[in-house]
Amino acid sequence: MNEKRDRMYAVDEFDRLAAGNSPLHRYDPRAKLLVVLFAAGIAASYSRYAVAEIVPLLLLPIVWLSLSKVPLRFVLGKLLLALPFVFFMAIFNPIFDRAPVMDFGVLSVSGGWLSFTSIMLRFLLSISLIILLVACTGFNTLCATLLRLHIPKIFVVQLLLLYRYIFLLADEVQRVRQAYSLRALGDRSIALPVVGSLLGQLLLRVMDRGQRIHQAMLCRGFVGILSVRRDFHWCKRDTWFLLGWTLWLVLARTVNITDQLGHFLLKGLT
Amino acid sequence: MSHHIVAVQSLDYCYPDGRHALQCVNFTLHHGEAAAIIGANGAGKSTLLRHLIGTLAPTSGSVRIGDDPVLPSTLKQVRRTVGMVFQDADDQLFMPTVYEDVAFGPINQGLPPAEVEKRVKNALFTVGCEHLRDRPPYRLSGGEKRAVAIATVLAMSPNILVMDEPTANLDARARRHCIRLLQGFTHTRIIATHDLDLVLDVCTRVIVLHEGQIVADGSTMEIFRDKKLLDRYHLEQPLRMQGCPVCSPSSEPCQQQSASDKHSHARRP
Numbered sequence: 001m002n003e004k005r006d007r008m009y010a011v012d013e014f015d016r017l018a019a020g021n022s023p024l025h026r027y028d029p030r031a032k033l034l035v036v037l038f039a040a041g042i043a044a045s046y047s048r049y050a051v052a053e054i055v056p057l058l059l060l061p062i063v064w065l066s067l068s069k070v071p072l073r074f075v076l077g078k079l080l081l082a083l084p085f086v087f088f089m090a091i092f093n094p095i096f097d098r099a100p101v102m103d104f105g106v107l108s109v110s111g112g113w114l115s116f117t118s119i120m121l122r123f124l125l126s127i128s129l130i131i132l133l134v135a136c137t138g139f140n141t142l143c144a145t146l147l148r149l150h151i152p153k154i155f156v157v158q159l160l161l162l163y164r165y166i167f168l169l170a171d172e173v174q175r176v177r178q179a180y181s182l183r184a185l186g187d188r189s190i191a192l193p194v195v196g197s198l199l200g201q202l203l204l205r206v207m208d209r210g211q212r213i214h215q216a217m218l219c220r221g222f223v224g225i226l227s228v229r230r231d232f233h234w235c236k237r238d239t240w241f242l243l244g245w246t247l248w249l250v251l252a253r254t255v256n257i258t259d260q261l262g263h264f265l266l267k268g269l270t
Numbered sequence: 271m272s273h274h275i276v277a278v279q280s281l282d283y284c285y286p287d288g289r290h291a292l293q294c295v296n297f298t299l300h301h302g303e304a305a306a307i308i309g310a311n312g313a314g315k316s317t318l319l320r321h322l323i324g325t326l327a328p329t330s331g332s333v334r335i336g337d338d339p340v341l342p343s344t345l346k347q348v349r350r351t352v353g354m355v356f357q358d359a360d361d362q363l364f365m366p367t368v369y370e371d372v373a374f375g376p377i378n379q380g381l382p383p384a385e386v387e388k389r390v391k392n393a394l395f396t397v398g399c400e401h402l403r404d405r406p407p408y409r410l411s412g413g414e415k416r417a418v419a420i421a422t423v424l425a426m427s428p429n430i431l432v433m434d435e436p437t438a439n440l441d442a443r444a445r446r447h448c449i450r451l452l453q454g455f456t457h458t459r460i461i462a463t464h465d466l467d468l469v470l471d472v473c474t475r476v477i478v479l480h481e482g483q484i485v486a487d488g489s490t491m492e493i494f495r496d497k498k499l500l501d502r503y504h505l506e507q508p509l510r511m512q513g514c515p516v517c518s519p520s521s522e523p524c525q526q527q528s529a530s531d532k533h534s535h536a537r538r539p
Binding site for chain 2: 167
C-alpha cells in the first residue's frame with residue numbers, strides 16, 4: 001500500500017532523483033531557479049497566438065533533460081498528471097474564438113486553436129522545466145534557495161510543511177478510503193452523499209494534526225522562522241550557465257528563430 | 271527553588287464544550303523524580319500534560335515550573351525548562367532532515383552554530399541515532415522516529431521531561447530501547463501512559479487520574495499491589511505482576527496443556 005501511495009504522490013521519485021549526480025545536479029540551485037523563472041517570464045510575454053516563436057524555447061528543457069539523466073518517461077508521466085488542469089482551461093479558446101487567422105490552402109485555422117496550441121506549448125516548457133528543476137535539486141534545497149533569494153519566509157514555510165506532511169495526508173486519505181471500501185462491499189467509487197462527510201472528516205483530522213504540530217513547534221521555541229541549513233557555492237560555471245541560458249532566451253524572444261530557419265532552409269532548397 | 275520542581279495546585283480545566291476535564295488536581299514533583307500519570311481513556315492525562323507546557327491555560331488553579339508560574343509571560347522560560355515528547359512522533363518531526371529537526375529548538379534558543387552542532391551531536395548520540403542525521407524523518411521507522419523525537423527535546427537541555435505515551439505503537443525491541451533511554455535520564459520525568467510495565471521499570475511514583483481527578487498518588491509498588499483500586503479505575507496490574515499464565519493458580523486453566531509440557535521463567539537481565 002505504501003508503494004502505491006508513493007507512486008501516487010511521486011515525492012519518493014523526486015527525492016531519489018535529487019540524490020543523483022549529473023552535470024545539471026552540480027549547478028548551483030540559484031542559477032537553475034533563476035533560469036526557470038526567466039524562461040517562464042519570457043514564455044508568458046508572447047502574444048496569445050504565438051506558436052512558432054515559442055518552439056525554440058523548448059531547446060532549454062531538451063538540453064536539461066539530456067544533461068540531467070532524468071528518464072524521459074518520468075518527465076512525461078508528471079506532465080500527464082498536470083495536463084488535465086491546463087487542457088480544460090485552454091480547450092475553451094477554440095470554442096469562443098472561432099475567427100480564422102491562418103490559411104493553409106483549403107484549411108483555415110481559427111485563433112482559438114492557435115491560442116490553445118500556444119498555451120499547451122507554454123505549459124510544456126514551464127512544467128517540464130519545473131519537474132527537471134525539482135528532480136535535480138531536491139525540494140528542500142529548492143526551499144532553501146527560495147529563502148536565499150528573499151522569497152517571504154511564510155510562503156517557504158508553507159511549502160516545506162506541505163512537502164513534509166504530504167505522506168501523512170496520503171495516509172489519512174488511504175485510511176478513510178479503506179475504511180469506506182471495507183464496508184461498501186468492494187464498491188470502488190465513493191457514493192456522492194458520502195463524499196461530503198468523508199471530506200469533512202479529512203478536514204477535521206488535518207486541522208487537528210495541524211494544531212498538534214503547531215503546539216510541538218511552540219514547545220521548541222518556534223517564532224515563525226524555520227531555518228533550513230544548506231550551503232551554496234556559486235562558482236564560475238554557474239555564472240556561465242545563467243548567462244548562457246539568459247542570452248539564449250533573450251535571443252529567442254527578440255529574433256524569430258523559426259522564421260529565420262525556415263527562410264534559410266527555403267533559400268538553401270531553391 | 272530548583273527549576274526541576276513541578277507544582278500543580280487546585281488545577282481545574284473546562285473545555286469550551288463544557289466538559290470538566292480536570293478537577294482540583296494537586297501534586298508536587300521534586301528534582302529527579304519519575305512519575306507516571308495513569309488512568310483510563312478520557313481520564314484527563316493528556317489535558318494535564320498540556321497544562322505543564324502551557325498549551326492550555328487552567329480555568330482555575332495554577333501550575334508552577336520551578337520559580338515560574340505557567341503564564342503567557344513566562345512561556346518562553348517554561349518551555350526552555352520543560353521538554354515535551356508528543357504521543358505521535360510525526361507531530362513532532364516537521365523539518366526536512368533529522369539534523370534540522372534536532373537543531374530546531376537550539377536555533378530558536380539563539381545558540382551559536384557551534385553550540386547547536388554540539389547539542390545535536392550529543393542528543394543524537396544519547397538516543398543512538400547519529401547515523402540518521404541526514405535522513406528525512408518520514409523515512410524512519412516508528413522506533414527511530416520516537417528516538418529522534420526524544421533527541422529533539424534533549425537538544426534543548428530541559429530539566430523536566432514530559433512524555434505522552436512514549437511507547438505507543440512501538441514493537442518490542444523499540445519499546446525496550448525507549449525504556450532503557452528513559453531509565454538512563456536523570457531529569458524530572460512525567461510520563462502519561464497505558465504501558466504499566468514501562469511504569470514499573472522507570473517510575474517511582476504513580477498518580478492515578480479518574481474523570482479528571484486524582485484518585486490515588488503513591489509509590490509505584492504500593493499502587494500496583496492494590497488490585498481493587500486498579501480495578502475500580504479501569505486499570506490492571508502490569509503484566510509482569512499478574513503471574514505466569516501457565517502455572518499461576520489465578521490464571522485460566524490451559525485446556526491443551528499436558529503434564530509433560532515444561533516451561534521455565536527466564537530471569538530478566
